[in-house]
Each structure stands twice: as C-alpha cells, then as structure tokens.
Amino acid sequence: MPKKTPAAQQPVARVLPLLGVAHLDRGFDYLIEEADSDAAQPGVRVRIRFNGRLVDAILLSRSSDSDFSGSLRYIERVISPYAVYTPTMAALIESLAARYGGVRSDIIRTAIPARHAKAEEADITTPWEELGTAEHPDLSAWSSYQHGESFVDSVLTGNIARAAWQIAPRSDWAGALAALGASVALQGGGVLMVVPDQRDLDLLEAAFRRHLSAKQITVLAHSTGPQARYRRYLSALTGQARIVIGTRSAAFAPVKNLKLAVVLNDGDDSLVDNLKPYVHTREVLSTRSAQEECSLILAGHARTAEAQLLVESGWAHDLLPTPEALEAARPDIVAVGAFGINLARHMQGGTTSVSGPAFQATRAALDRGEPVLVQVPRKGYAPILACGQCSSPARCRHCNGPLGLPSVRGAADGAQDSAALPTCRWCGRVDAHYRCSECGSPRLRAIVLGSERTAEEMGRAFPNTRVIQSGGSTVVDEVPAGPALVIATPGAEPRVAEGGHYGAALLVETGALLGRQDLRATEDTLTTWAAAATLVAPAAQGGAVIVAADEQLPLVGFFSRWDMVGAAAAELQARREVRFPPAVHMAAVDGADAS
The missing domain is CATH 3.40.50 (Rossmann fold)
Known part of the structure; x- marks a missing residue:
C-alpha cells in the first residue's frame, strides 16, 4: 500500500461519526490525504475507520493542527463532493438535538437522504425559471380571512409573518397555499410545504400545477425512491428546486432563500418522526422560521394547543375567516x-x-x-365485544386478550372466514364456541x-x-x-x-x-x-x-x-392547570435501578 501524504493545507479534519450513540456524538480528528484535499470540504460525507470498522461521517471542519496528542488516522475516502451538511443545516440540527435531548447523528440520518451515485449525474443546475412556464396566480382567496390580504402582502414583500391559519369550511386550502407559494417562488423566494399524508400531497401538487410546470415542483413523499429522493435533495441544495412539497421528511429539505414554510394539520401523528428523538415537523419548521427568518403558516381546520401557545405568546398571529365568510360556508x-x-x-x-x-x-x-x-x-366489524347478557368484556380463554370481529368480508361468499368469528386482538386465536366466563351466555354485543x-x-x-x-x-x-x-x-x-x-x-x-x-x-x-x-x-x-x-x-x-380558537384556548388553559405540555416542558428518564 503506498504511503499516504497529508494535505498541504489544513490537513486535520474534524468529523462527526454517524453512530447514533450519545457519548460519541462529538467531533473526532482525522487526517486528510493530499489526493482528497480538494473534495474533503466541510459538509461532505466521508468514510472513516472507527473502532476497527468502517462508518459514515460528516466532515465538520478543517484545521492546521489537532488537540489530540496521539497519531491520527486518515479518512478512508470522500463519499461525495457535495456538501450536504451546510452551515444552515448544522444550526438546525444542533438546535433540534438540544431541544429534544437527542444526538445529532440520529437527526442527520432522518434529514439527509442516503447518497445515490446515479442521482449525482442528473441535471441539477438548470435555473428554476427555465424548467417550465409559470402563470401569476390569483390570490383573492385570502381576502376571505381577517387581515388575509395584509398577511399575503407581508409574505410577498419579504417580511417575517407567522400565522395560525384556521381554514374555513368548504375552503380550497390547497388552492390558496399553491397560489401564495407560486407567487413567492416567482419573486425568487424558496417555498417549503409539509402535509401529513399522500392524499393531501396529491391535492397540493395538483393545485400547484394549475400555475406551474411539473418540473418546477419538487415532491418529496414517503413513496419517493432513494435515487429520486437524493436527486431532489441535491436539486434543493443547489438552488434549482425553489418549491418543495412533501410529507414529514421534506421538512429538512435545504431550500435556498427560504421565504415561506407551511405545515398542514400539525396535530397529525404522522408528522412525528418514528425514530428517536421523535422530532415533530412543527418544531422543525418553527425552528427554521426563527433561524432562516422566513414566514410560517400553521394551517388546519382545527388548532392544536401548541399553535395556540405560539399565538398567545405573540410569536404567531391569528388568521381567521371573516364572520361573513364563515357563516356562508359552514353547515x-x-x-x-x-x-x-x-x-x-x-x-x-x-x-x-x-x-x-x-x-x-x-x-x-x-x-x-x-x-x-x-x-x-x-x-372492521366489531373491534371490541362484550357479553350480550351481563356486559362483561369478552376475553380470550388463552391469553385473556380482548375479543373482536375485525372483519366479515368474504363470509358472504360461502368461504370459512375466520375473522367472521370472535378473534383475539392479542394472540389472534379464534374462539368459535365463546361463552362468557361470568354468566356462561354465548351471546355477544359490540362495545365499539x-x-x-x-x-x-x-x-x-x-x-x-x-x-x-x-x-x-x-x-x-x-x-x-x-x-x-x-x-x-x-x-x-x-x-x-x-x-x-x-x-x-x-x-x-x-x-x-x-x-x-x-x-x-x-x-x-x-x-x-x-x-x-x-x-x-x-x-x-x-x-x-x-x-x-x-x-x-x-x-x-x-x-x-365552529369556534376552533376557543377550543384550543380552553385546551391550553386546562393543560396549564395540571402542568401538562405545552404549558410546561417535561422530560422522562428511564433506566435500571443499578444504573
């Protein structure tokens, strides 16, 4: 193996191993080989040997010397020349790690998609304006909301406007958001919108396509494949993707010159990441709004206690339907x-x-x-059953789990569908000859x-x-x-x-x-x-x-x-009285007694 030569300029790299371990969530010093010096820039992904095994890492910074007195290992290789961990991304992830008590490497794995070599060969340099034709949209839908026109003016002039938007009944929320987002993009600003699920995403994409060409809309969904996801991430990173819409993971998209961020139905469970530290999309976008100084909309027909707290604190403002518009629209x-x-x-x-x-x-x-x-x-059919005689809960004779009838579809075709019989929701066993353990009756009734x-x-x-x-x-x-x-x-x-x-x-x-x-x-x-x-x-x-x-x-x-603000205010006040989040911050520490 040929001898490696340290880089002539700033040969020491501080890297963050992506290990997901709290006590190793810090920088480690490695040497950069001269051959990798040009590609090894802060923010790129590298491969290092850590504790005898090869792991991915993020190159945080370069310096001329190290505080470590021992000999340093060389970085094995630079995975990609793209600096995917920008200073803006670093500030966001550090803030979220501190807020959630998590480790940066866990959040990085969620925020930055895996590298796909083929994606780096795609065109990610053509300016957004040249990707298609665009039409200036009609923003009149916002006039149905109190101070809606002034809010739109603030967003379009580049001021920081944050609002909890209560969508009126029968309102085309996707059309209103698409019109505002397209207007921001046509003025050179970046737009990021996150929705809970694919159905909402399809509506939003269709609304955007009324004003823009398909290539001018970047979609990041759960169903997006690894190559497409990484290519679209790079498109946002280089500034080509000016409008990014998607589900949960799209909240981290590195949209340049971000001017408007939107989250729909922030109380939806699907907006919480299912990996530790369980980051919420609302917290990601509100943090980005503060750090990147962009406007923010928390949109929904109802309102969460967290959104109400932001309004009551003055950090965000109400954006409510006018009384006339609400009365004309609601059933x-x-x-x-x-x-x-x-x-x-x-x-x-x-x-x-x-x-x-x-x-x-x-x-x-x-x-x-x-x-x-x-x-x-x-x-299903009857998810929870009880005795039809004495109303005691129907329980499995094997594991004492609750009995239910998940489905009866197929039974009408003459097939023996086991789900048409009482079935344990825990162990899945069928009880074809059920009798109540309390009164012995074979009759059943549905609780739900x-x-x-x-x-x-x-x-x-x-x-x-x-x-x-x-x-x-x-x-x-x-x-x-x-x-x-x-x-x-x-x-x-x-x-x-x-x-x-x-x-x-x-x-x-x-x-x-x-x-x-x-x-x-x-x-x-x-x-x-x-x-x-x-x-x-x-x-x-x-x-x-x-x-x-x-x-x-x-x-x-x-x-x-239809008093959604009153309901949210009452909910927040009830939580204040018993000191529950978001009125207070809570943390739980679990562990063995010996620790």
Missing part, C-alpha cells in the same frame, strides 16, 4: 346525544334507530340527490362498532340506497355526486366528484374518540369532526352535520359554533 351542526343515532349492537340481532334530526337530515340529503357521509372512528357493521345497519335503516365503504386497506378517493351512504373512517373520507359536496354528515360512535386515554383526545376528536364537516354543503343549501354526542360537552359546543 348547520346539531348534537343529538348518543341515542339520536342508535345502531344495533347485539351480534344475534337488534334494531337500528336513526331518528329526529339525524333521520331528517339524511332523508332530505338523499331526496335532493346528494350523498351522505357517515364517519366511524374504527375500521366498526365501519363494516355500521354500513350494514345504515343500509338496513335506509333500504334501496347505495352504500360505499372507505377505510382500512380500501380507501376511496372520490364518490359520485348521486344519493348514497358513504361510510368512512377518519382520514379516509372521499371527496365528492366534480367539486360537489355531501348533503349531510353523521358523526357516530363519538365515545370511541372522546373516551381515549390520550392527552390529545379532544384535539384529535375536533380535528376529525372538522375534517368531515368541511365536506358538507353550507347550511344555506341544506347542509347539516349531526353529532351523536351530548350537547352539554364543551367540545361539542365549540364545534357547533
């Missing part, structure tokens, strides 16, 4: 209590009752030739109804009506504008074709949402209800939302008035 919302929509729960039979306002709204919508949305929190059972019962309550199911592994994106009952789980509600709307929405099994043992139960419930209500026709056109919940509940009152 009539009526709470009918748990018995207003009473679905049969006994597995051996029963009667479903849809009475009063629920029946009237449903029948009126169907008679007008409009579909009716029925939102059910759980998929799934979308399949709800579809059956609603079909019986409204015979000769088409029933469409959307949820689980079968999500319907769009339904025709004719009369139908559309049974959907949260997040799987189909849009009505040709820009249509639902004539009514029934929100059933609300106890499954409100009764969750979760800090965000009320937030998530309101978000789920609002997502359904915004698909319904305005009250002036007969649109109605029927909530099967007690009208005395504060959350139901906020929803009935």
Whole structure:
C-alpha cells in the first residue's frame, strides 16, 4: 500500500461519526490525504475507520493542527463532493438535538437522504425559471380571512409573518397555499410545504400545477425512491428546486432563500418522526422560521394547543375567516346525544334507530340527490365485544386478550372466514364456541362498532340506497355526486366528484374518540369532526352535520359554533392547570435501578 501524504493545507479534519450513540456524538480528528484535499470540504460525507470498522461521517471542519496528542488516522475516502451538511443545516440540527435531548447523528440520518451515485449525474443546475412556464396566480382567496390580504402582502414583500391559519369550511386550502407559494417562488423566494399524508400531497401538487410546470415542483413523499429522493435533495441544495412539497421528511429539505414554510394539520401523528428523538415537523419548521427568518403558516381546520401557545405568546398571529365568510360556508351542526343515532349492537340481532334530526337530515340529503357521509372512528366489524347478557368484556380463554370481529368480508361468499368469528386482538386465536366466563351466555354485543357493521345497519335503516365503504386497506378517493351512504373512517373520507359536496354528515360512535386515554383526545376528536364537516354543503343549501354526542360537552359546543380558537384556548388553559405540555416542558428518564 503506498504511503499516504497529508494535505498541504489544513490537513486535520474534524468529523462527526454517524453512530447514533450519545457519548460519541462529538467531533473526532482525522487526517486528510493530499489526493482528497480538494473534495474533503466541510459538509461532505466521508468514510472513516472507527473502532476497527468502517462508518459514515460528516466532515465538520478543517484545521492546521489537532488537540489530540496521539497519531491520527486518515479518512478512508470522500463519499461525495457535495456538501450536504451546510452551515444552515448544522444550526438546525444542533438546535433540534438540544431541544429534544437527542444526538445529532440520529437527526442527520432522518434529514439527509442516503447518497445515490446515479442521482449525482442528473441535471441539477438548470435555473428554476427555465424548467417550465409559470402563470401569476390569483390570490383573492385570502381576502376571505381577517387581515388575509395584509398577511399575503407581508409574505410577498419579504417580511417575517407567522400565522395560525384556521381554514374555513368548504375552503380550497390547497388552492390558496399553491397560489401564495407560486407567487413567492416567482419573486425568487424558496417555498417549503409539509402535509401529513399522500392524499393531501396529491391535492397540493395538483393545485400547484394549475400555475406551474411539473418540473418546477419538487415532491418529496414517503413513496419517493432513494435515487429520486437524493436527486431532489441535491436539486434543493443547489438552488434549482425553489418549491418543495412533501410529507414529514421534506421538512429538512435545504431550500435556498427560504421565504415561506407551511405545515398542514400539525396535530397529525404522522408528522412525528418514528425514530428517536421523535422530532415533530412543527418544531422543525418553527425552528427554521426563527433561524432562516422566513414566514410560517400553521394551517388546519382545527388548532392544536401548541399553535395556540405560539399565538398567545405573540410569536404567531391569528388568521381567521371573516364572520361573513364563515357563516356562508359552514353547515348547520346539531348534537343529538348518543341515542339520536342508535345502531344495533347485539351480534344475534337488534334494531337500528336513526331518528329526529339525524333521520331528517339524511332523508332530505338523499331526496335532493346528494350523498351522505357517515364517519366511524374504527375500521372492521366489531373491534371490541362484550357479553350480550351481563356486559362483561369478552376475553380470550388463552391469553385473556380482548375479543373482536375485525372483519366479515368474504363470509358472504360461502368461504370459512375466520375473522367472521370472535378473534383475539392479542394472540389472534379464534374462539368459535365463546361463552362468557361470568354468566356462561354465548351471546355477544359490540362495545365499539366498526365501519363494516355500521354500513350494514345504515343500509338496513335506509333500504334501496347505495352504500360505499372507505377505510382500512380500501380507501376511496372520490364518490359520485348521486344519493348514497358513504361510510368512512377518519382520514379516509372521499371527496365528492366534480367539486360537489355531501348533503349531510353523521358523526357516530363519538365515545370511541372522546373516551381515549390520550392527552390529545379532544384535539384529535375536533380535528376529525372538522375534517368531515368541511365536506358538507353550507347550511344555506341544506347542509347539516349531526353529532351523536351530548350537547352539554364543551367540545361539542365549540364545534357547533365552529369556534376552533376557543377550543384550543380552553385546551391550553386546562393543560396549564395540571402542568401538562405545552404549558410546561417535561422530560422522562428511564433506566435500571443499578444504573
């Protein structure tokens, strides 16, 4: 092996090994060979030998000497000449690591995609303007919001404007964001928008394509392959990608001259990274807004306690619909209590009752030739069962896990579908001869109804009506504008074709949402209800939302008035009283007693 010669200028490199170990999350000194000197610049990825094995590392800096008194190893090689770890990225990752008590290498693995050699051969130098033709969009949609026009003016003039945007019912949120984003890009600014899932991303991309060419929109989604992801990352790094939209990981895209950052539905669980330190997209973009001095929009039909805290602190401001716009857009919302929509729960039979306002709204919508949305929190048939005689929870005789009927699809075809029988949700065993351990009864009733059972019962309550199911592994994106009952789980509600709307929405099994043992139960419930209500026709056109919940509940009152700010303020105040986040910061340390 030929002898290596240190670089003539600044031969010492300080590198950060990407090991994911807290006590090794610091710089180590290595030597740079003269042959690698030009490529080994701060921010590039390198390969080093650490503790006898080859690992990836980030080159942090170069210097003329080292504080280490021993002999230094050479960097094995420079993986790529692209400086993917820019000073801006370094500041962001260091801030997030300090905030979350994590290690930089864990966040780097999430933020920077793996290198793909083929991607580096692609064209990433053609200016954004030459990638296609663009049209100046219409920004009039923002005039329906209080101070909306002045907010848009602030963003376009380069001022820092931060807002919690409460999207009005029936509002084209994707169109409004795309118009603003395209306007910023046409003035030379960078735009970054992050949404929770692929359905929202498809809507946003389609809205952008009304103003821009496809190549002028950079999409980073969960489904993006490794080569395309790395190429698009480099496109943003070099300044070619001026508009980046995507799901969670897109929050770290190195958009140059960033002027506008947007996160949609920041309370959605999918915006939290599933690897430690579990960084939230909202925190990534709010940190970038502070460090890169760009405008920020926290958008959603509802509002989280975290967004409300930012507003109350003065760091962000309200962006609310005008009273006139809200009144013209929102449907009539009526709470009918748990018995207003009473679905049969006994597995051996029963009667479903849809009475009063629920029946009237449903029948009126169907008679007008409009579909009716029925939102059910759980998929499957009957996820949780109990004894039909004494109401004791139905338990597995093998592991004592809860019994349920996940699905009955396929049983009607004559096949022996094991899921049509009581099945343990823990061990998966089927109990074909169930008897209650308390009273010995073989009868079963559902504690929680799934979308399949709800579809059956609603079909019986409204015979000769088409029933469409959307949820689980079968999500319907769009339904025709004719009369139908559309049974959907949260997040799987189909849009009505040709820009249509639902004539009514029934929100059933609300106890499954409100009764969750979760800090965000009320937030998530309101978000789920609002997502359904915004698909319904305005009250002036007969649109109605029927909530099967007690009208005395504060959350139901906020929803009935469409007071999302009031709900968020009440939630934040409740957390202040019991000293829960985000009113206070909490940390938990787990470990063995001996440690």
